[in-house]
Amino acid sequence: MKITKLTTYRLAPRWMFLKIETDAGITGWGEPVIEGKARSVEAAVHEFEPYLIGQDPSRINDLWQVMYRGGFYRGGAILMSAIAGIDQALWDIKGKALGVPVYELLGGLVRDKMKMYSWVGGDRPADVIADIKRLREGGFDTFKMNGSEEMGLIDSAAKVDAAVGRIAEIRAAFGFDIEFGIDFHGRIGAPMAKVMLRELEPYRPLFVEEPVLAEQDETYARLAAHTSIPLAAGERMYSRFEFKRVFQGGGLSIVQPDLSHAGGITECMKIAGMAEAYDVALAPHCPLGPIALAACLQVDFVSHNAVLQEQSMGIHYNKGGELLDYVLNKDDFHIEGGYILPLPKPGLGVEVDEARVIEASKTAPDWRNPLWRHADGSVAEW
Numbered sequence: 246m247k248i249t250k251l252t253t254y255r256l257a258p259r260w261m262f263l264k265i266e267t268d269a270g271i272t273g274w275g276e277p278v279i280e281g282k283a284r285s286v287e288a289a290v291h292e293f294e295p296y297l298i299g300q301d302p303s304r305i306n307d308l309w310q311v312m313y314r315g316g317f318y319r320g321g322a323i324l325m326s327a328i329a330g331i332d333q334a335l336w337d338i339k340g341k342a343l344g345v346p347v348y349e350l351l352g353g354l355v356r357d358k359m360k361m362y363s364w365v366g367g368d369r370p371a372d373v374i375a376d377i378k379r380l381r382e383g384g385f386d387t388f389k390m391n392g393s394e395e396m397g398l399i400d401s402a403a404k405v406d407a408a409v410g411r412i413a414e415i416r417a418a419f420g421f422d423i424e425f426g427i428d429f430h431g432r433i434g435a436p437m438a439k440v441m442l443r444e445l446e447p448y449r450p451l452f453v454e455e456p457v458l459a460e461q462d463e464t465y466a467r468l469a470a471h472t473s474i475p476l477a478a479g480e481r482m483y484s485r486f487e488f489k490r491v492f493q494g495g496g497l498s499i500v501q502p503d504l505s506h507a508g509g510i511t512e513c514m515k516i517a518g519m520a521e522a523y524d525v526a527l528a529p530h531c532p533l534g535p536i537a538l539a540a541c542l543q544v545d546f547v548s549h550n551a552v553l554q555e556q557s558m559g560i561h562y563n564k565g566g567e568l569l570d571y572v573l574n575k576d577d578f579h580i581e582g583g584y585i586l587p588l589p590k591p592g593l594g595v596e597v598d599e600a601r602v603i604e605a606s607k608t609a610p611d612w613r614n615p616l617w618r619h620a621d622g623s624v625a626e627w
């Protein structure tokens with residue numbers, strides 16, 4: 246079997262799908278994208294074509310190393326996301342060629358069902374309690390929400406109280422019948438992260454995510470020493486070579502590699518194994534589309550330390566497209582009681598509605614994240 250063609254489709258809400266064709270008639274799908282830089286990743290995917298066209302798609306390990314090491318310069322959001330989507334598509338081809346789901350090729354299931362959580366509340370959270378009530382009716386009992394709006398490097402007690410007060414209201418409304426993680430989104434710097442973690446501790450969140458940005462990963466151990474709240478991060482780390490620093494430095498209880506940003510299934514399997522050796526849990530980041538989610542689930546179902554899976558149904562980013570819009574086998578993605586079953590179909594387990602993808606790609610918007618500014622006009626982290 247030989248790879249014959251790579252086709253990319255940028256899609257609403259902020260995704261990109263990749264189709265890899267072979268001379269055997271088997272096609273694989275991947276989801277290479279960085280939200281807001283889809284065109285850059287698209288160019289990178291096509292720049293890898295000379296390494297891929299005419300090659301045997303079953304040699305995923307070699308093709309991965311060629312893409313990573315073969316070009317001298319490596320790593321980072323754009324290149325690792327391009328490799329990630331290509332890697333996903335290659336695993337999809339391999340599974341389809343052999344007639345089994347990818348998790349069978351990775352050693353088989355380590356669990357029967359995977360715990361999923363739902364986003365709630367949006368960028369500037371309001372009506373969180375009503376949203377949680379609605380989502381609980383759909384079976385979710387675990388949630389994630391943003392921890393605050395803009396926060397300065399040093400900021401006021403009033404702002405801390407507003408952020409913490411919202412969390413207190415949720416606990417008051419639901420007690421411990423629900424669980425939630427709180428995503429700081431890198432909006433909070435190290436000085437205020439220390440304050441916020443102390444104030445949030447009585448409400449016992451499952452975890453606090455990106456307590457500070459990945460650029461300040463040396464801070465994680467120091468923050469962890471001040472709080473009993475498990476700390477999570479990893480959506481802005483792109484390879485095991487970045488993750489090794491946080492494993493060695495300590496402080497994180499959960500790592501969140503993104504299967505569409507951190508080199509795909511091949512690389513994230515290795516990151517998951519490194520995490521297990523450090524007693525660190527795995528909760529793959531996935532606010533993206535169905536192929537990215539299917540790739541996450543392949544790793545979750547074979548990784549003993551996988552604890553939670555993010556998914557984007559109803560997420561505030563999904564304007565103009567929903568998780569299953571481009572999926573034919575929607576029933577396979579049914580979440581019941583907060584859990585999903587292994588996707589049963591060969592490969593990644595997604596039957597892509599190609600006609601709809603082609604049609605939608607003709608009018609794909611260029612998604613950009615909001616640019617936030619502090620009261621003094623300086624740029625704020627979003």
Ligand SMILES: [Mg+2]
Nearest residue numbers: 428430454480
């Ligand atoms: Mg996050």
